[in-house]
Amino acid sequence: MGWTPPKPFEWNHCGTCGAPLRPAHDGERERPWCRDCNRFYYSNPVPACCVLVEDGAGGLLFVRRAVEPALGRWSLPGGFMEAGERAGECVARELEEETGLIAESCRILGTGAGHNALSGHVLVLGFIVEHWRGTPHAGSDALDLAFLNRDARPEVPFTAHRELLACYDALRGRAAAGD
Numbered sequence: 001m002g003w004t005p006p007k008p009f010e011w012n013h014c015g016t017c018g019a020p021l022r023p024a025h026d027g028e029r030e031r032p033w034c035r036d037c038n039r040f041y042y043s044n045p046v047p048a049c050c051v052l053v054e055d056g057a058g059g060l061l062f063v064r065r066a067v068e069p070a071l072g073r074w075s076l077p078g079g080f081m082e083a084g085e086r087a088g089e090c091v092a093r094e095l096e097e098e099t100g101l102i103a104e105s106c107r108i109l110g111t112g113a114g115h116n117a118l119s120g121h122v123l124v125l126g127f128i129v130e131h132w133r134g135t136p137h138a139g140s141d142a143l144d145l146a147f148l149n150r151d152a153r154p155e156v157p158f159t160a161h162r163e164l165l166a167c168y169d170a171l172r173g174r175a176a177a178g179d
């Protein structure tokens with residue numbers, strides 16, 4: 001059974017009054033605009049977090065996805081931020097939901113950018129979790145999980161995750177070289 005992604009998201013009608021939107025220039029670029037409400041509609045990237053959990057022996061935690069997109073593929077744990085949530089809270093929540101682990105602390109690694117049919121443009125905040133407790137087990141969004149060393153690392157399906165893994169390798173590579 002194939003998965004059909006939804007049609008790409010576009011603003012066509014005003015969310016307040018329902019009128020059709022027309023392109024107008026907001027001083028920066030042309031965007032969908034409601035004349036009656038004098039409101040511009042923006043297509044901003046959606047913020048998400050992803051977590052690079054270390055096992056202290058050179059491995060990172062990967063989860064096999066139980067949800068689309070990329071169902072069945074290995075990726076880093078993570079997910080979309082909820083309204084009102086802080087990034088660290090999102091990291092802790094997603095990590096516990098997917099792996100059962102409790103993050104003791106986390107620190108920002110960097111950012112990645114991606115795009116998919118479900119969410120449009122995505123801004124991914126990458127966090128390193130060095131200290132955690134609990135026993136890893138696959139949660140609701142995961143089929144399986146494993147700590148994998150760099151030479152056993154799977155090819156992850158998301159551009160943003162690949163960018164963050166490169167960022168991580170650059171950071172840890174320098175640390176190992178003693179720079």
Ligand SMILES: [Zn+2]
Pocket residue numbers: 014015016017018019034035036037038039
């Ligand atoms: Zn309107």
